[in-house]
Amino acid sequence: MSHLRRPAPKELQPTSFAFTPENQEKAKKIIAKYPEGRQQSAVMPLLDLAQRQTEGNWVPTVAMDYIADMLEMPAIRVYEVATFYTMYNLAPVGKNFIQVCTTTPCWLRGSADVVDTCKKELGIGVGETTEDGQFTMIEVECLGACVNAPMMQINDDYYEDLTPETTKAILDVLKKGEKPKAGPQSGRKGCEPIDGPKVLKAFCGCGAAPQDADASEGDA
């Protein structure tokens, strides 16, 4: 199990936590979404909010305690949620948190090469953070973008249809402190076939007139 799935050592744990005034407001709105008596359901969005607020993109134990107090639930119930879901980091990560999918579809499409490229370009192994604290890379299980395999997630964005070259390009842009364009790196827009859309062409502005489209669909 990755060290990110274990609580950070005491030396790294901050001694106090509180939402910023803006996040206080957001938290209030989030809690208000749930029906009376079900406020504890807000635990997941609040943990996410706490993770985004914390330097190092993680949820310290004090933040979990803070949320437990806020939602009037035992702290252990918050710990259970935070330790179950892998989107919550229990220890600090780099500024760019790279999660490369290595589940079967991505692996068949070359995810091993993507991992190797990251290792080579960043000089770190799986689960490690660069010395400057800019990058952390881990392998993850299926992120649900198999049509565009292989893929990786960096912070909130998906980068899909990767090759070693495009992977390197993305990392280079990130190293400059800029943000690369998210989505498929192969030129396709979404999850249509790699050689262009086959259906509803008329509506996406990339094919024949509607009546023809009907006929061609029938053929296919």
Add this chain to the structure above:
Amino acid sequence: MPKLTVDGIEVEVEAGATVLQACEEAGKEIPRFCYHERLSIAGNCRMCLVEMERAPKPVASCAMPAADGMVIKTDSDLVKKARNGVMEFLLINHPLDCPICDQGGECDLQDQAMAYGFDSSRYAEKKRAVKDKELGPIVKTIMTRCIHCTRCVRFSEEVAGVGTMGAVYRGEDTEVGPYIEASINSELSGNLVDLCPVGALTSKPYAFTARPWELKKTDSVDVMDAVGSNIRIDARTGEVMRVLPRTNEDINEEWISDKTRYAIDGLKRQRLDRPYVRKDGKLQPASWDEAFAAIKAKVSGLDGKKIAALAGDTVDCESMTALKDLMGKLGSPNLDCRQDGSKIGGPRASYIFNSTIAGIDEADACLIVGANVRAEAPIINSRLRKRWRTTAGDFKVGIIGEKWDPTYKNDYLGAGPETLHEILDGKNEFAKVLKASEKPMIIVGMGALNREDGDAVLAATRAIAEKYGMVSGEWNGFNVLHTAASRVGGLDLGFVPGEGGLVTNDILDGAAKGDIEVVYLLGADEVDMSKLEKAFVIYQGAMGDAGAQAADVILPGAAYTEKNGTYVNTEGRAQQGWRAIFPVGDAREDWAIVRALSGALDLTLPYNNIDAVRSRMVELSPTFASLNVPTKAEWTDFGVSGDMKSDGFVSPVRNFYMTDPISRASVTMAKCTEAFVKDAAAEKVA
């Protein structure tokens, strides 16, 4: 009421029952790990699989609601195979360390593996190992053995009300325990050991001491508080090894407090195992004859009014009966079973828990006056919590007295009598709650009654009970919560001052002044011994505590595990416990000591065996005529209206883990005190 067929047997179960319960109704045994009658249903161990007609696959019977017309098979080949599969999966990561596991011999997994296990493992990979958790002085953990049934998680959340245990991480990495190292700060934590179906949570004090098949099991009654929890004492070769709960739905369900369970190691220390007589200012070992002779020399010819007797908190009714009769023969009216000087002892309804403990399950509001129920009677507190949980928070609790954490939602109303006045005048918010409820109850603790104005407080609480309809028809919600196991029995027997007799405080003052020359302490250790310096003190009891130090003659008695005894709990329910082991050394059963002494004093009491004593008890009070059922008390006038002092009520139990000579001598209780009681930790630092 759904009707279903289980293995061809037609059964009818209550609506809302599960298939598992229906199977049990039909007399079929369903193996299980995670399912527990008193906890919420988790359905995660899958051991209780049964075959259900028209279902595509086996169903977990514990989580399947019983429905009309279901056809269930519990003994088909499919069921057997499915359970074998579940067992094989459970054993994948379970270590095969039964020979060194304390659960061995009473392990659900071991037992069920006999029926559903395979003779060898097909699993060649490495087993996983899990780090042990540190849960404090009572629960020992070997977490690699955990099968993730989450019974402990549900117990601590639901029954104990402390959210310490959880199932953290996920999948293969799942661990049960606290995320951050934390002891289980609950008075009920010992029950986790009983609940754990495997050897993951075992008893720390009992670790590696005995195997279950070596133990002689004796049914008994707990004396550590006034709840009268039903217990089973397990002993081996004349030594009490452990105490376990016995199920009694009306009292302790199947839980007991940690003090009940673990204070027994105190019985191995500081015991009085032979008579002592004070000679030249020092207690010297003596024979029984010498001890009796010393008493005779002092007592003969003495005016009965100069003799007094006090009964302690853990003594049995038999010995109190004998001592009461002996005092009668000596012509002394000075006897009292209320060491704390509490102002109780009027009509029976004024000193018992009238609604009964099971009655809490019907109440809809509760006012707690001067009692820290969690420390004084954790079992009753868990019952209150259960009521609060099952009503989804509609059970309103108001607390007057000290602030304490009851583990359920409550309204803290105030510290003392002033708040009682407010409620009586209807000025307090909680008065509305009481008014609106159908079956309100009041729990009056010793903290409210052991004061000088106890009579007035009693009258005020009675007035509240009257005003808010706490006593109506069959329902009597006026409850007194005792802290001493012997108290109600003593009051029922009339172990209280006779005509012109003195109460505890007057006896002590009299002894200090020299008016009282002989004080007979029957297991009484909680009084101010400095006032007894002038008097000739006879101490009869099992433990060498404060009373024994102040004594001139010590008569070694039997502890509660070493005698047949009757105890009346706070509900007024008489229960009998049996002797598990023989008393240590020369010690004897207490009633027999008093009987022997009466012979030595030429005042022979008219009973030669315990049955005769018990017949005498029935003569003294009808309580003892019907065992195990609380007799209803007539609602009459009691208390003396008067001014109450403004001081807040203070619970007499300052430290749950140490309340009597046995628990004070207990090593485990000392460790718990250090771990859990804040004041003690602070004292240590200071």
